[in-house]
Amino acid sequence: MSHDGTLESLYGTGAAVATDEHVFWHQFQDRTIYRTHRSTGHTDALSLNHAARVGPVLGCGRLGVHTNAGLIWVDIDSWEVVGKTPTASPHTGTLMDELLVYIPGIDGGLQSYSVDSGDQRWAVESNRVITGISSSKEAVYLVDANSEGGEVVAIEKSSGNVRWRTDVVGETYTTPVLGTHVFVRDNSGVLHALRKDTGERVWRTQSKTTDPYTVPAYRDETVYVPDEKTGTVTALHATTGEQVWRTQIPTGDERKERATTLSAPLCTPDSVLVGASPGGLVVLSAETGDKRWQDTTDAFDSNLVATGDSIYGLTTDGIVEATPFPESQDD
Structure with a gap:
């Protein structure tokens, strides 16, 4: 992969993540999450107090499940709830890479926590709603959206300082995809390629789909x-x-x-x-x-x-x- 972390692109009615031993999955708006053992096909179910909203995240031996009541942490071995992190009602899932966990804030914006210690590293405030997050070795890229449009924002991972932000893509709710450039699809079906260092648009192309959650x-x-x-x-x-x-x-x-x-x-x-x-x-x-x-x-x-x-x-x-x-x- 060309980057450390990327939020899994989702569509449909459910989501899955996997390790070498297990596949973890749930249906959206369902209070039950599942752990399927790859070696046997046996599936364990765990009921939560609130329904899962968006895709789960894996890291440090835990499964994070985003609900309206917060981010619920489940130990993947004992299959028990071991913690909860307050969050906003999620429009996108939590992202975890090798260094940090990125969680959409209760009042908008983005909060980051150390994977090793759990201590908060930095927070970026916003009046908009985070709808997509991706990370590279040096930066975090997010879509910051509301009903009037969306911005793409690049943030330094080490400090939380904003590198750049651009509203050139207009209204969008998808996750940025990282590669040669930052690729973001808007709600009208246009795919935008933005420079990773400046946010300047390099090229764009139109597709016929207008599904706001379709990600390349x-x-x-x-x-x-x-x-x-x-x-x-x-x-x-x-x-x-x-x-x-x-x-x-x-x-x-x-x-x-x-x-x-x-x-x-x-x-x-x-x-x-x-x-x-x-x-x-x-x-x-x-x-x-x-x-x-x-x-x-x-x-x-x-x-x-x-x-x-x-x-x-x-x-x-x-x-x-x-x-x-x-x-x-x-x-």
Whole structure:
């Protein structure tokens, strides 16, 4: 990866995160969270006092679950609630990287805490609502939004000082994606590429989707952009914004011309994976966009997570595992 931390891009009705031993998941607005053991497939359930709102976070042996009552911390081994951090009603999840935990503040803004000690490091005030967070080795990038529009803000990780802020992207509620530039998609479907050091816009390109929560993915100088309105994924050159390829996601259903929901792409060295409804799990060649593999058994309705030789995602019936890793299979 080109950065230390990134908030998992979410869509649909649930979210999942994983370690080598377990997959942790929940449905949004549900008070029950789940721990599935990868070795056996057995699933443990834990009931909370409040419903989960956004995606969970993993770090330091704990699972953080964001609810309207605060950030609930669960020990991943004992499967017991061990703490709570007061937060605002979340529009985005907490982010944890190697050094810091970033938590949206009760009154807006962003608070950071040391991963090692739990002590607060710094806080940045804002009258807006944090709707997306990503971090690099030196900076934190966030989307700071309200009903009138949104700003992208770059903050020094060491001090909490604001490097730059820009409102060039307008209204947006998505998570910044870090790579060659900072990539942010606005509510009208325009993808903006901003310089990481200044916030100056380098290029922009229009897609047809207007879903405010659809987020692209980045790997190896390429940005992969899902478009739910057309049911496609487009690969763009990260430096210039020029199109490399565009692929229609097969639905596996002759009655459906295109997929109506697409997850944020999950990138591996050779492939781009997309969860679709309808369409199931689709694996594309990262170089050409050609379909390499597809399993239409389940319609995915969450982000995808990869751990070991398996891929996991949620359907309306719960967690689904795809194995062996599709990258090793022929179409």
